[in-house]
Amino acid sequence: MAAGGSGDSAHIRGGALPLTAEIARVLARIDAHAARSGGRDAREDKGRTGGLTENPLPDTTPAVSTASVPLTALATCFGLSTFERDLVLLTAAQELDPTTAARCAAASGDPERAYPTFSLALAALAEPHWSALTPVAPLRRWRLLDLEDDTRLTTSRLRLDERILHFLLDSPYLDARLHGQLRRAPVPDTLPPSYDLAASRLAGAWTAGARPDTPMLVEVVGGDLRSRADIAAAAAARSGLGLYAMAADDIPTDAAERDRLARLWQREAILLPAALLVEVGELDRDQHAATDAFLAGAAVPMVVSSPDPRRTEQARGERVTVPRLDDEEQLGLWAGAFEGVTDMDEHELRSLVAQFQLPPHVVRTAASIVGRDTPGLTADDATDPARLAWNAALEEARIGMDELGRRIEPEAGWGDLVLHERQTSVLREIVAHVRQRATVHQEWGFAATLRRGLGVTALFAGGSGTGKTLAAEVMAKELGLDLFIIDLSQVVSKYIGETEKNLRKVFDAAERGGALLLFDEADALFGKRSEVKDSHDRYANLEVSYLLMRMEAYRGLAILTTNMKKALDTAFMRRIRFVVDFPFPAEHERAEIWRRVLPPQTPTKGVDPALLAQLTVAGGSIRNIALSGAFLAAEEGDRLQMRHMLAAARTEYLKLERSLTPTEVRGWV
Numbered sequence: 001m002a003a004g005g006s007g008d009s010a011h012i013r014g015g016a017l018p019l020t021a022e023i024a025r026v027l028a029r030i031d032a033h034a035a036r037s038g039g040r041d042a043r044e045d046k047g048r049t050g051g052l053t054e055n056p057l058p059d060t061t062p063a064v065s066t067a068s069v070p071l072t073a074l075a076t077c078f079g080l081s082t083f084e085r086d087l088v089l090l091t092a093a094q095e096l097d098p099t100t101a102a103r104c105a106a107a108s109g110d111p112e113r114a115y116p117t118f119s120l121a122l123a124a125l126a127e128p129h130w131s132a133l134t135p136v137a138p139l140r141r142w143r144l145l146d147l148e149d150d151t152r153l154t155t156s157r158l159r160l161d162e163r164i165l166h167f168l169l170d171s172p173y174l175d176a177r178l179h180g181q182l183r184r185a186p187v188p189d190t191l192p193p194s195y196d197l198a199a200s201r202l203a204g205a206w207t208a209g210a211r212p213d214t215p216m217l218v219e220v221v222g223g224d225l226r227s228r229a230d231i232a233a234a235a236a237a238r239s240g241l242g243l244y245a246m247a248a249d250d251i252p253t254d255a256a257e258r259d260r261l262a263r264l265w266q267r268e269a270i271l272l273p274a275a276l277l278v279e280v281g282e283l284d285r286d287q288h289a290a291t292d293a294f295l296a297g298a299a300v301p302m303v304v305s306s307p308d309p310r311r312t313e314q315a316r317g318e319r320v321t322v323p324r325l326d327d328e329e330q331l332g333l334w335a336g337a338f339e340g341v342t343d344m345d346e347h348e349l350r351s352l353v354a355q356f357q358l359p360p361h362v363v364r365t366a367a368s369i370v371g372r373d374t375p376g377l378t379a380d381d382a383t384d385p386a387r388l389a390w391n392a393a394l395e396e397a398r399i400g401m402d403e404l405g406r407r408i409e410p411e412a413g414w415g416d417l418v419l420h421e422r423q424t425s426v427l428r429e430i431v432a433h434v435r436q437r438a439t440v441h442q443e444w445g446f447a448a449t450l451r452r453g454l455g456v457t458a459l460f461a462g463g464s465g466t467g468k469t470l471a472a473e474v475m476a477k478e479l480g481l482d483l484f485i486i487d488l489s490q491v492v493s494k495y496i497g498e499t500e501k502n503l504r505k506v507f508d509a510a511e512r513g514g515a516l517l518l519f520d521e522a523d524a525l526f527g528k529r530s531e532v533k534d535s536h537d538r539y540a541n542l543e544v545s546y547l548l549m550r551m552e553a554y555r556g557l558a559i560l561t562t563n564m565k566k567a568l569d570t571a572f573m574r575r576i577r578f579v580v581d582f583p584f585p586a587e588h589e590r591a592e593i594w595r596r597v598l599p600p601q602t603p604t605k606g607v608d609p610a611l612l613a614q615l616t617v618a619g620g621s622i623r624n625i626a627l628s629g630a631f632l633a634a635e636e637g638d639r640l641q642m643r644h645m646l647a648a649a650r651t652e653y654l655k656l657e658r659s660l661t662p663t664e665v666r667g668w669v
Helices: 008-036 042-049 069-078 082-096 100-108 118-124 162-168 193-208 225-238 255-271 285-296 327-338 346-355 360-371 385-397 421-435 437-443 446-450 468-479 498-510 535-553 570-574 587-597 619-636 642-655
Strands: 145-147 158-160 217-221 242-247 274-279 302-306 319-321 406-408 456-462 482-486 515-519 557-562 578-582
Touching (some): 008 069, 008 082, 069 082, 069 255, 082 100, 082 162, 162 255, 193 217, 193 319, 217 225, 225 274, 225 302, 225 360, 255 285, 327 346, 327 360, 346 437, 421 437, 421 456, 421 468, 468 482, 468 515, 468 557, 498 515, 498 535, 587 619, 619 642
Parallel strands (some): 217 319, 274 302, 456 578, 515 557
Antiparallel strands (some): 145 158, 406 482
8 A cells, every 4th residue: 555666565564564453353353243143154254265364464573562553543643442443443444355345244144235334333343332423423523434324324334534544554645635725834944043933932832732721723923924834834843743834715614614624624633743824814704704713623733824913812822923034134044045156245245134124035036046047147247246136136025016006117317317416415325325224234333223213214395297206216226226106095095094004014015125115295194293183183193103103113215205395294304314305497407308308319300408498397297298299290200390399388288277478488489
């Protein structure tokens, strides 16, 4: 029965032969009952059939004990009585000994009943008891045996469950009925020290759970899905268990199906042995109730994995939060991941640590990307391991952000900005604060002194189209980051607590690194905290307070834009490191914007940026007018001229609910 090659003989001698001896003992009782009942002479029958009991495999093992180790384990784990144990052996004999059918027929006195039954077992086996037949007794509760016909309790054919048969023959595997619902969770080779401590706490909770007054259900919360699974898998391994995982969405909402799944898993947990990781995400009410019901009867080690602690009345054991890795742990992760992949000095590694807060498995993935021969690399990238590492980390950090905002891969550079030197110098200072964080925070020790408020936060204030978003794009390009524009309409919710929940998702994802956060039109959310007049005011103030807390703790770069600087809460303003005012562009600045917005390859005739600058519009509208005028000229098949610009300007002014004045178009035609 065992899989393998020539080395299997020792396995059979050590596992199957003792089971054969046990089966022989039980069949001898069946023969004795047949003899007492007037059946054929059992001894004559045995000699004539040459059954398994007369022809056992040669026993070359020491004659210390003939007890089957798997059988003993099965009886101990499920609390089987002597009678129940022998009944398992009788049904196993049906599969392993070809003489069993004839013996059962002889003992039953009925040639048609050539199979084990409860009736035969009660009559022939030692220490029989009726309670073994009940659905709550181990044989049927744990589905060790199956009844062919539930309507005939004592006379129906009994079959040993296939999973149990393989277990008795020392060939364990996950029950096929659980395939597709469960998957094996691998044990990580190493864990950071703080993760290692969390795994030890979980393992200790399961050890304590062996006592009757302590639940076997534990929780691991926070972090990402893989990190929670790694901690749980390490805890299971230290407890001598494997770990399987399933999604809470796969738990049946039907009570009967859910009970079957629970019993089947609990049986597997005992046989393997193993623990179960249940991954809980966003659940509807029915699925939430089904998950609670499934977990309520946890009599075997189970762990709930979720981003947040569950709100439930159920008893539970230890709750472990995935710890945040400090800078030194992060540095150790990056150094270990890149060891043998590429040469990276400590300063380059600390730059990665300062920007990215990635879990261990993501760091390893980023390192593996760097180690591969990636087609399409530029010569600079191929010879610059630090740039390769940065880009690989950036790619991994994007995961989870795309669903929270609009990602822009920055293309604009400093030459695309038309601003006063005063504003430009502040923008460059912001870039320096981000770029030199590794030096100032870690090498110079400011992170240990300040502890909080290490994030770089800027407020861009100015009218629509004055270049706030463009400036953010330029900074993202300079820093080698993605620009994520957060849609506040998707963040703010009228439901209590939902806004904080959405904000937390944004900041948690952004703290992995690799993104510059831009909260556009931030005054919609970050306005002055109102005087509390009713419950709505109180909860609105809670939203702002939560935001202030996250802003203070955020390590990345967040830019807030507003059209109404005076509307912002003063407490919020104190937590903003930089404030950059974007004034409405003067005429000479508008002329420069016009020069830069018109591509040199565009065919033009008489287009004068100085005349176009007479339009009192900001940079955003200038781009719109230039693009619309180009389409009008292309549609006519003509070169771009001032008349096309005039038509496009009228359309833009209608959108702005303004009228063109004679002064603005003086000299155009």
